[in-house]
Amino acid sequence: MSVLLLEVFYGGSHKQLVDLLKKSVEDCVSFTLPAKKWHWRARTSALSDKYLNIYTDIQFSVLNLAELVVLRPDLARLKKVLYFHENQLVYPVRKSQERDFQYGYNQILSCLVADVVVFNSAFNMESFLSSISTFMKTMPDHRPKDLDRLIRPKCRVLHFPIRFPDVTRFLPAHKRLRHSVRCDDIHAPATQSHVQTSTIYATKCCPELTIDSEPSEKIVNVAGPQQSLEPMSVTTRQETLQIQPKSRPCGDERENLQPLHIVWPHRWEHDKDPQLFFQTLLKLKERQLSFEVSVLGETFTDVPDIFLEAKEQLVDHIQHWGFMPSKEDYLKALCQADVVVSTAKHEFFGVAMLEAVHCGCYPLCLKALVYPEIFPATYLYSTPEQRCKRLQDFCKRPQLVRHHVTQVNNVNFSGSQINRKDSYREF
Known part of the structure; x- marks a missing residue:
């Protein structure tokens, strides 16, 4: 051909x-x-x-x-x-x-x-x-x-x-991969021994992961509504995974004292609605909540004024600011973040959101546009108030996202599928 x-x-x-x-x-x-x-x-x-x-x-x-x-x-x-x-x-x-x-x-x-x-x-x-x-x-x-x-x-x-590269070496301890996850750059195509539904992350101190390898012809629709932030069962044709938390809490207490790290990895243009994103962060600041922010993404000739204004107002909360030409540096920054947020007025796919999910970020995006097609309902918000409330809760209890098992199906969007x-x- x-x-x-x-x-x-x-x-x-x-x-x-x-x-x-x-x-x-x-x-x-x-x-x-x-x-x-x-x-x-x-x-x-x-x-x-x-x-x-x-x-x-x-x-x-x-x-x-x-x-x-x-x-x-x-x-x-x-x-x-x-x-x-x-x-x-x-x-x-x-x-x-x-x-x-x-x-x-x-x-x-x-x-x-x-x-x-x-x-x-x-x-x-x-x-x-x-x-x-x-x-x-x-x-x-x-x-x-x-x-x-x-x-x-x-x-x-x-x-x-x-193309989802292997980012294991960039992940902090609480994000370290606990299951064999196929990475395009280094592994052969998935077989029956691989998870083919969701990218599975777990905390380093939560080894209580049991695998029931009994085949199942039924596929659970992981894109359906999920009401809880707790780990859930994920079923594929090959195997059933169950996260079984013990009575003791997961995670190191020092890790939970670290501020919530929010990342915004989108183009610096009006259609991504940076104004709405920064308004939310300023509300969190006004409520004296602890958080860090990384504002990544590519810039072009005309940069909205809100970026300069927000940088001045959020200076004490900034972890990274600006486009990272190096893909490796970009992935490192994503791996250090806890939550990736989209405030886009339009999105026909959303590569940056899925890359951040691959790096272990909890996605938070609008219940509209392309997002319901890709993300389970637990990651969607309907109004700016709901988004702010979710981030406020995460700021108060960052372990909610750091110990969360990602339910997003990255396999369907892998370049190897071509x-x-x-x-x-x-x-």
Whole structure:
């Protein structure tokens, strides 16, 4: 199979995906442009000399396709796969009049040209398809109808593949892995002796983990509602794990005296709603609660003013502040944190949240957007007040999260699934 990857914004999670595909897919070639000025990339990238001069013995491509196919009609005969990491029909803007019609219109045209349209989540797909009709009504007249019906049969969901490295050496004692957990970079594919449902963490001083290897054909839906923060049973087709706490409390008392460490690992842009996040932290500070914060994530040309203001107001609570170019340093910082928080106004997948979970963080995210598709209900909040209340409780009792067994299924989002399932070959 010959594969051509075209990425006009080669940075962040876009770069992460392209790099993973290049390693995982045989006979793969990529043509990329630097991650700068995405507005201009969306408008003009099809005219790039790099794309106008690409060779044509390719069967598979990933790009906004409409203009490129017009400029290179020889590419029309190839099988064209369009991958949606986000969609412009519901991407949040500060004011409705700021939404540029062209970006969403280009995506719709590209879907009509493509043979297969792949979304990184069901939320991304459904929000796009259900918004097409309303979006086209912004045209003054001669509005096309039923475009969603033309596009939907082409659509598929393929979760963003993440390469989860082995972070055991970075974990503090209370996060140290207590079970054989498959890590993409160092282990062979999981077998019946491996847990294939959830990443299991336990405290160093809680060895009371028993495994019942009796096979079970029933799978417990770990994404369903969970009311307790206590360890729970997790059932897979291969084995049943039960955490059986003893009467004595787990954890070292000195560890529990350490302040709760909160991490926010998102892009420093308005759509991630940093204003709401910092408002919550300032409430915790006003209530004289003990906590530390690490504000990570990539910055771009325009950084919201709230970051400078928050840095001054939270200076005594800051553990890390700013983007970490080194992936290893970034993972170390995540491993030292207790809770990872999202306040995003939009999220079509959320790589940073799952990476933090892999590093042993307790996730706290909105009960909306893509999050209910990925995270069990115990990690979701409905209102800012609920989020603040959860963090307040965690500040008072950090052992609630430090001794918690993570119930998030990372296996479904592992990059190795590309090769194991050969998901891309069905296209």
